[in-house]
Amino acid sequence: MSELFAKKLLEDVVRMTSEAKTSHVGGCLSCLDIISVLFTEVINIDKKNPNSKNRDRFILSKGHTAAIIYSALANKGFFSRKWLSTFIQDGTKLPGHIDHKVPGVEFSTGSLGHGLSVGLGMALSMRYNNIKSNVYVLVSDGEMNTGSTWEAIMFAAHHKVDNLICIVDKNKIQSFGETKDIINLDPLYEKWETYGWNTYDIDGHNHSEIKKAFIDSKKYSKKPSVIICNTIKGKGIKDFEGRLISHYRPPSEDQLNDILKGI
Amino acid sequence: MRNSFVENLVKYASKKKNVYLLTGDLGFSVLEPFIKKNPKNFFNMGVAEQNMMGVSSGLALEGNKVFTYSISNFATSRCHEQIRNDICYHDLDVTVVAVGGGLPYGTHGYTHHGIEDITITRCLPNMTVYVPADRLELEFCFNKIIKNTSPKYLRLAKGGEPDLYKKKISASGNVICHKKLSEINILSCGSILVEAIDCCDFYKEKGINVGLFSCPIISEETKPEIKKLLSKGKTFITLEEHKKIGGFGSYVSEISVSLEEPARVISCGVLSDGYDLVGNQKYLRSLHGIDKEGLVKVINKLLK
Numbered sequence: 001m002s003e004l005f006a007k008k009l010l011e012d013v014v015r016m017t018s019e020a021k022t023s024h025v026g027g028c029l030s031c032l033d034i035i036s037v038l039f040t041e042v043i044n045i046d047k048k049n050p051n052s053k054n055r056d057r058f059i060l061s062k063g064h065t066a067a068i069i070y071s072a073l074a075n076k077g078f079f080s081r082k083w084l085s086t087f088i089q090d091g092t093k094l095p096g097h098i099d100h101k102v103p104g105v106e107f108s109t110g111s112l113g114h115g116l117s118v119g120l121g122m123a124l125s126m127r128y129n130n131i132k133s134n135v136y137v138l139v140s141d142g143e144m145n146t147g148s149t150w151e152a153i154m155f156a157a158h159h160k161v162d163n164l165i166c167i168v169d170k171n172k173i174q175s176f177g178e179t180k181d182i183i184n185l186d187p188l189y190e191k192w193e194t195y196g197w198n199t200y201d202i203d204g205h206n207h208s209e210i211k212k213a214f215i216d217s218k219k220y221s222k223k224p225s226v227i228i229c230n231t232i233k234g235k236g237i238k239d240f241e242g243r244l245i246s247h248y249r250p251p252s253e254d255q256l257n258d259i260l261k262g263i
Numbered sequence: 264m265r266n267s268f269v270e271n272l273v274k275y276a277s278k279k280k281n282v283y284l285l286t287g288d289l290g291f292s293v294l295e296p297f298i299k300k301n302p303k304n305f306f307n308m309g310v311a312e313q314n315m316m317g318v319s320s321g322l323a324l325e326g327n328k329v330f331t332y333s334i335s336n337f338a339t340s341r342c343h344e345q346i347r348n349d350i351c352y353h354d355l356d357v358t359v360v361a362v363g364g365g366l367p368y369g370t371h372g373y374t375h376h377g378i379e380d381i382t383i384t385r386c387l388p389n390m391t392v393y394v395p396a397d398r399l400e401l402e403f404c405f406n407k408i409i410k411n412t413s414p415k416y417l418r419l420a421k422g423g424e425p426d427l428y429k430k431k432i433s434a435s436g437n438v439i440c441h442k443k444l445s446e447i448n449i450l451s452c453g454s455i456l457v458e459a460i461d462c463c464d465f466y467k468e469k470g471i472n473v474g475l476f477s478c479p480i481i482s483e484e485t486k487p488e489i490k491k492l493l494s495k496g497k498t499f500i501t502l503e504e505h506k507k508i509g510g511f512g513s514y515v516s517e518i519s520v521s522l523e524e525p526a527r528v529i530s531c532g533v534l535s536d537g538y539d540l541v542g543n544q545k546y547l548r549s550l551h552g553i554d555k556e557g558l559v560k561v562i563n564k565l566l567k
Contacts, residue, residue: 100353107324108352111344117314118349121321128303129325148345151314159306 026246061115113146142174157196204229335377365504382509
């Protein structure tokens with residue numbers, strides 16, 4: 001199921017960024033498989049009851065990759081797929097950074113380093129009110145430069161917030177270069193583990209590995225969980241894979257056509 | 264004023280299950296009454312104000328009424344983007360409570376001078392700024408805060424401010440009249456009101472009436488009341504323990520210029536070129552010309 005969903009996301013995201021001639025396709029593609037598994041096999045959300053108390057909460061903290069969440073929500077029926085062709089156009093309901101006014105979107109982000117704290121607050125309240133759902137927060141590896149993210153990491157572990165699951169899209173490239181050259185995050189697994197989190201380190205493009213980590217993390221108690229997903233920025237567009245340019249350049253018409261042919 | 268805030272909060276929380284108090288590791292000998300009665304609704308977030316604002320947003324999204332507590336600059340400047348994007352853009356029920364608004368921590372140096380906070384909070388969407396002058400104005404504000412489900416900034420001074428009212432405030436709007444409208448009037452914001460009262464009493468003894476209004480709530484909702492005053496009077500002196508740039512005086516001036524016949528607005532506040540002066544509150548008020556004597560100088564010039 002998640003593989004089929006991944007194809008829909010790929011087509012939508014490449015089409016949306018190509019037609020709108022806009023940036024950030026690389027970060028959408030690096031988390032595409034994570035989002036596919038999450039939205040088809042993990043999170044409990046319902047378009048008919050989007051504000052249900054018992055729903056799982058998902059926050060995209062790397063808000064610049066809004067396109068992929070808009071696609072996921074449209075494909076889950078939260079709003080018409082027709083909206084996708086209006087992405088970032090004048091007067092659109094779908095801005096370039098994710099926005100809570102869009103049906104199904106829990107929280108607006110765009111400045112990095114906000115999402116984990118907000119998810120933590122939600123998780124604390126849910127625990128207090130005995131709501132047995134989880135809060136999922138997707139952060140980027142570049143985002144882990146922010147002090148606020150580390151503030152949240154320390155606090156969540158101290159208070160054993162085990163209904164909070166963080167996913168790191170470790171695509172190894174940020175705005176102006178490779179993470180290892182800007183502020184080296186490694187050894188990232190050891191860092192999270194030392195900070196008191198139940199930590200996974202997986203291939204972020206392998207659906208069965210992603211699914212297994214999510215299932216395991218849901219069962220884990222007394223610690224928050226983090227799933228570090230090793231990914232490739234721009235995955236799926238050959239000339240963009242693992243390259244900084246995928247952060248900025250929109251897919252060309254030829255690249256879009258290649259993707260469509262492949263699907 | 265700090266203790267009065269906690270008294271009001273404890274009373275309110277006793278009837279509600281969803282009231283949270285978060286602190287950035289401050290509030291020793293102040294917050295304990297709340298913690299004692301509501302241990303599960305209290306978090307010491309540590310010295311981590313950005314996370315505190317994010318967490319408060321998450322709590323508010325889940326239907327809670329959240330109060331955060333810190334010293335003025337740590338509560339606002341340090342985490343301004345979280346207040347802007349997370350709390351205000353999402354129109355959440357979070358009250359950012361700050362102590363040390365103005366110059367009560369004047370001896371501690373510039374890092375502790377809360378003199379830009381009104382500027383940077385009042386410009387944010389959905390935000391209402393509350394600046395009470397004493398414990399009764401605090402109660403007046405708090406009763407409005409509990410009904411307001413949008414973002415709020417509550418700017419407290421420190422503690423030990425004198426009582427400026429003899430009884431509970433019964434004003435129907437947001438502006439409180441102390442001395443009726445006259446040729447020359449003072450619009451005061453915050454605990455500096457004590458200086459304005461002394462000034463008006465000084466002139467009263469001389470047989471001169473100076474109008475005085477306390478304006479503890481800076482918001483869109485208050486604007487029509489201020490507008491009405493400005494359109495009826497001629498000269499208004501705004502008084503605040505805050506930089507002149509963007510603060511209460513600017514707020515009043517913005518309203519005045521929207522009038523067909525703008526009133527004369529004279530702004531008295533912390534001077535830009537003396538922002539880093541160090542000393543106790545009384546000393547600094549005097550240096551910035553925002554104490555009684557400073558006001559008398561301004562008014563004497565107008566009377567000439």
